[in-house]
Amino acid sequence: RSSPTSRASSRSGPTPRPRTASRSPTRASSPLLAGVVVRALSVVVLRLFGPVGRLAERNALRNPRRTGATGAALMIGLALVACLSVVGSSMVASATEELDKSVGADFIVQDSGAGRPIVPQAAEALHAVPGLEHLTDYTYIKAKITAPDGRTVDEGITATDPTYQQDVRRTALSGDLAKAYDKNAMSVGEDYAEKHGVKVGDTLSIAFKTGESAKLKVAAITSDDTNIDRGAMYTNLTTATAYIAADKMPQNVAMFGKAEEGKEKEAYAALKSALAEYPVYKVQNQADFKEDLKDQIGQLLNIVYGLLALAIIVAVLGVVNTLALSVVERTREIGLMRAIGLSRRQLRRMIRLESVVIALFGALLGLGLGMGWGTAAQKLLALEGLEVLEIPWPTILTVFACSALVGLFAALVPAFRAGRMNVLNAIATDG
Incomplete structure (x- = not known):
């Protein structure tokens, strides 16, 4: 039995709790989403490659926390790209609709930029x-x-x-x-x-x-x-x-x-x-005016896209790092699979497919989140005249497809190193 002194001291203050690092809701939910999204993507992408595709799916799901964290790095950059694309396209569509509705003139003459x-x-x-x-x-x-x-x-x-x-x-x-x-x-x-x-x-x-x-x-x-x-x-x-x-x-x-x-x-x-x-003056018809507006918004978006490309590079490095660690951790497993008949070509394909599904997971979350942000921004800016919501589907689909290429590129070095492993040395590795 505990002494009265120890019982009193236990009642004297709250029990200290271990300190835990706070995580954002998106990052905390990434492991849960990884299991659902990766399985859905596997049905569409990985299952087409037979047993190698199934192995890639299992590897991606083996550590959902790591998969979620890796995909989150790509997700943030693509979310900003999608959000700005939606807002930019909505600005152009709203201005175009306003011109068609309000402007009856065939030509507009004004200064080319300085407002003179x-x-x-x-x-x-x-x-x-x-x-x-x-x-x-x-x-x-x-x-x-x-x-x-x-x-x-x-x-x-x-x-x-x-x-x-x-x-x-x-x-x-x-x-x-x-x-x-x-x-x-x-x-x-x-x-x-x-x-x-x-x-x-x-x-x-x-x-x-x-x-x-x-x-x-x-x-x-x-x-x-x-x-x-x-x-x-x-x-x-x-x-x-x-x-x-x-x-x-x-x-x-x-x-x-x-x-x-x-x-x-x-x-x-x-x-x-x-x-x-x-x-110093320019004559524009309505088609010129609309094209000029698209160019102005496009130039602004290109600057932002250039900055966001740095975030994409960081995300690619994250995918490379994840795959490299995964290959090291599975050295003995890779050796055993090679011993029972998995060829080097199939091994490299498995790692590439794992990388692609991680990249597509991050892209799917990022683009979905970005389109949600962009839609919310348009609804807010509708009070200032941005009344038309325009989703740039060609841009969204192109970015999604390019994410698969990012995954393939990120897997080049890890897949090459895995393919060069000595089978006997890999089997003899502890772990």
Whole structure:
């Protein structure tokens, strides 16, 4: 029996517990997933190779903790690749849908990158181009806007020709957007109208920073459910020039063109020719604009993919290390299998298949997890206009197939070393 002193000391404090290293949920569940996923992959991949494939399956399942940890290294890199691919493809698809839905112009002219305005000489050259139904001037004017509630904000008014209504389609929630281009009239976005209690028919005080003050009547309230000109306030260029001197009027930020029926190619070529002396500006049709967007997002993704390639290299080294340890641990077993008739070729194939199934296990988990992350990110970004979910299946399937090649590459050295083992020395090895 224990003494009262020892019993008291045992009650005096909590029993110390051995310290254990914390593991992430994904890493902790990897061994459990390894058993399920590797068996499923074996039915599709390994069983086709007969007894050698079954041996590879048993070897991969022999130590599920090691298989899970090895696959997890590859999983992390591929999860990031899949997530970014889904987000990038969704960005392109959302922007493309927005262009198709909102943009009616055939051509867009703007600076090639630095956001510089279009100089008057270039604008005049563009206006002289034949074959155009119309060419819209588009500029942005800084101003202080005072609402009927007395609050003043530093905003800007987008001054355009009335033809801009055909170039970019905006939905009017109340009023008539066409009337916003009448004399001394304008439109406001729904967010501004809701915040300041503005209604159609109200008058706003506009203090142009480069001109005089004006009283403009609100003729329409436009929807802000768009990524193009979100929150923009529109007025006619003629209205703006009545309060701003010609030499102080801001230059065009962009210009939008509509070709005459059947003359799209001729007008496109003529616009490019007119800007030959002004290489800082570029003419784009809708196809060019979409392709440019894909290239921009593609360049960003390529940089990220290059960084993630380092993670893939680390994962390959992990697979090589796992296989090398596995071969060393199974030296006597390998010798016995060789002694009963397993050829060197079959032995190498067994190790390669084991490597492939480990790589595919990591790829399957990584791509599945990455697509889940990407889908969740798209749903979150849908609040900011990323409304289309696009899964890049060609990219996903290509990465999955390349994972098998990664497995084959990682098995080259371990398989070569196993094939060169002396049978008698291997059998005589302890363990």
